[in-house]
Amino acid sequence: MADMSVVGEQRVLIKGGRGGRGNQHFATATRQSPRYSEKGAIGKDYDIILELKLIADVGLIGFPNVGKSTILSMVTNANPKIANYHFTTLSPNLGVVRNKFEQDFVLADIPGLVEGASEGIGLGHNFLRHIERTKVLIHVVDAAAVEGDDPLENIEKINNELKAYNEKLMDRPQVIAANKMDIPGSDENYKKIVSYYEPKGVRVFPISAAANQGLNELIDYVGTLLADYPKDIVFEEDYEEYIEPDAEHHPFTITKYDDNYYVVEGVGVEKMIGYTNIDTEKGFAFFQKYLREKGIIDELEKKGIQDGQTVKIYNLEFDYYK
Known part of the structure; x- marks a missing residue:
């Protein structure tokens, strides 16, 4: 068995040729018509989970109904749905921002997070996964406390959810946008946020998205963060590459x-x-x-x-x- 020859090619005797009569040589000819077929291998089944993550330079984060969609509509040509009720935005919206330095970057309106989002509450995982691909986070907070909650506590709650979901998110540069500053009573909360966060190196910008106030300063500062982004922060999550064994x-x-x-x-x-x-x-x-x-x-x-x-x-x- 070990010495059997391979079938598949045949040697053909060719008579004549260059040099006249009597010359002959052998040539190898391959069969031109198929006479053999393979049975085919057994198919394989794979369970694959595909997870969509939007790619944006900057992400707007915060509790529902704090004005993230309004900011996006004011600084980009995006037209997100805007209404005065929770979870108006059910999927991230993207827009392109151009600042005064002629610098463009992509801004994503991440749907409102809630306490317990890291555990999947309120479609939390569906929203949080998009934050992983953003370089800078703009934390939007309702400085006027229209719904009666504490803006400072709300910022901490969202940061705790980010940390519980992925600790590396806390390494991203973060800016706080104290929104609804045109509403009476917002000044006091704004001062509390500044006194707590600016000593930690987090800039706080007073804005009114609805009145288009303070947005230019916010956007220009975010542009400087992107231009001088820390090299030791890896914002792109690693992925596992699977190679089928040979x-x-x-x-x-x-x-x-x-x-x-x-x-x-x-x-x-x-x-x-x-x-x-x-x-x-x-x-x-x-x-x-x-x-x-x-x-x-x-x-x-x-x-x-x-x-x-x-x-x-x-x-x-x-x-x-x-």
Whole structure:
């Protein structure tokens, strides 16, 4: 078996040719019509989860109904839906900002987060995953406390959700936009936010998105952060690359049983058996060629196989003859 020749090419005797009568030589001719087909390999099933993450330079974050969509509509040509109720925005909106330095960057309006978003509350994971690809975060807060809550506490709650979801998000440069400063009573809250955050190196900008006040200063400062972005902050999440193993190069094992029975196993061998039709002459020749080239015949002989002994390769059994 180890010395059988491969079928698939034939030597043709060609008479005559250059030099006159009596000259002859052999040439190799390949069959022009197909006489052999493979059975095909067994298909594979994969479970794949595809997760969409928007790519934006800057993300607007904050509780629902604090004015994020209004800011986006004022500084870009985007037209997000704006209404005075929670979760008006159900998917992130993107817009392109151009500041006074002729610098363009993409701004994303991330739908309103709520406490417990890191645990999936309020579609939290659906919203939080988009923040992972933003370089700078603009934290929008309702400085007027229209709904009666504490703006300072709200900022801390959102930051806690970011930290619980991905601690690396806390390394991103963050700017606070104290919105609704045109409403009476916002001044006091604004001063509290400034006194708490600016000593920590976080700039706070008083704005009114609805009245288009203070937005230019905010956008210009964000542009400087992007221009001088810290090199040690990696804003692009790593991904796992899966490479299908090359079965042809996988090792094989040979196990000897009862002194005259040998079992050959291995991913490459199994694959070869799966797609090779050994009932045909060419298929059987390919099968023998594979065993020789992959060293399986040599390894069987090293283990002492003798003529007439049985070799099993998965569901195929045959007797060995040298």
